[in-house]
Amino acid sequence: MKKIIVPIDFSEHSEFALKAAAKLAKKNQAEIYALHMLELSDAILAKTPDSIHPEALFFLKLAEKKFNEFLDKDYLKDIKTVPVVKHFKVFSEVNYVAEKHNADLIVMGSHGTSGVRELLVGSNTERVVRNANVPVLVVKNDLDRIDFKQVAFACDFSEESINSYLKATRLFDEMGTKMHMVYVNLPNDRFKSSLEIEHLVVNFFTKAHGNLDRIKDVHYVSDYTVEDGILNFSTKIGADLIAVATHGRKGLSHFFQGSVGEDVANHSTLPVITFKI
Template sequence: MKKIIVPVDFSEHSEYALKTAAKLAKKYDAEVLALHMLEMSELVLTASEGLQYEKASFFIKLSEKKFETFLNKPYLKDIKITPIIKHFKVFSEVDEVAKKHDANLIIMGSHGTSGIKELLIGSNTERVVRSSEIPVLVVKNKNIDVNFETVVFACDFLEESIKPYINAVKMFDSLNAKIHFVYVNLPNERFQSSLEIERKVVNFFTKAEGNLDKMSDVHYVSDYTVEEGILNFSNKMGADLIAMPTHGKKGLAHFFHGSVGEDVANHATLPVMTFKI
């Protein structure tokens, strides 16, 4: 892990992410890229060319000053911090910055959302989770222990999950973490027998690893929703982190079907790391 991106909006939750990044940076000698997304108002964007330049310069200087103050924290001492200000209108474009700088991880703070507000408005964190091609770590508080010794990786063991699985194993091997895999079996029409699930898991590891060495680390649980199954199992295992693939669904597909990865990231008290399918 060499480069960590932290989107900063000067809120307490973005500071939670910054503190977590600082801990990981110290542990792995990584660089922290603190990214502020400067959103220009419509008034600035529609002003005349000369006036537009003056207003843009004013907001850039104001942000730079505020950014400098925000990054002047004792816990960032002796850490390589690179401040970046981009003139983007939405947080989904964080992924472009990650690709440009060859970053390994994005860390975002989130207070979580629920109900109709979540469906209609969403959050900056959700947008990044949906769009990012690299892992996204979502944290909820300032006292995150980055010694991720026990990780629960939730998986449906479909072939489309092989890529995020491989990326997750690579990430957690580098962190010396123990991974427990969990499959959540649901009632009604989505119920599968133990034999059906095991066949799916065997096929998955055969294609992903070429062996069945990790079969002993797979757990089957039953619950009413995938989200509840993941959260309940993680609490039972005393997990330090929940990891999972996410489809990154958008628009109507996201509205009607949702994304378990986003739901868990929203509602878990544990930190959650997502890997895009």
């Protein structure tokens, strides 16, 4: 992990994200690209034949000054921090900046458990997650430590989720994080027998690795909802991070039907990291 993107809106939660990114950066000798989205109207952004509109230039300089003051933190000392100011609040641009700088991770702050809309649905975080081709780490509080030792990776073991699983494996191996994969078996029409689940898992690892070495890290749990199964399993193993896979613009993976992905992040007291399928 060499480059980390942190969207900044000067809120308390974006500072939580910046602190978490700083801890990760120090641990991995990484750089931080702090990104501020400056929301300006089309009229102000309209250019004269030779230069940016004077009013737009004024707001840009004002934002840069405030941004530099915000980044003047003791915990950023000895970390290469690059401020990036974009002219308009289009959150697909976060992914553009991440790809332009070949970033390994986006870290975003988000509100706590005051409702799904506060975290993902219709929020800036949701927009970034849906557009991002790199993993997105969502934090909701000031983390005392960032040494993720145990992660619960929720998986349906479908072939389409292999790519996101491999991304997660590479990242967690690099971080020295133990990954526990969990399949939540549900009652009624989504119930699968043990044999059916085992066939899924064997096919999954055979196509992902050509071997079954990691099958020992797979856990099957039964619960009434997927989110309850994931959260209860995370508590049981003492996880300090939850990982989920997303379809990006197409919505959450079919494993996370409805609002399961949002519910997991919303009700979890742990950080949540997403990987695009």
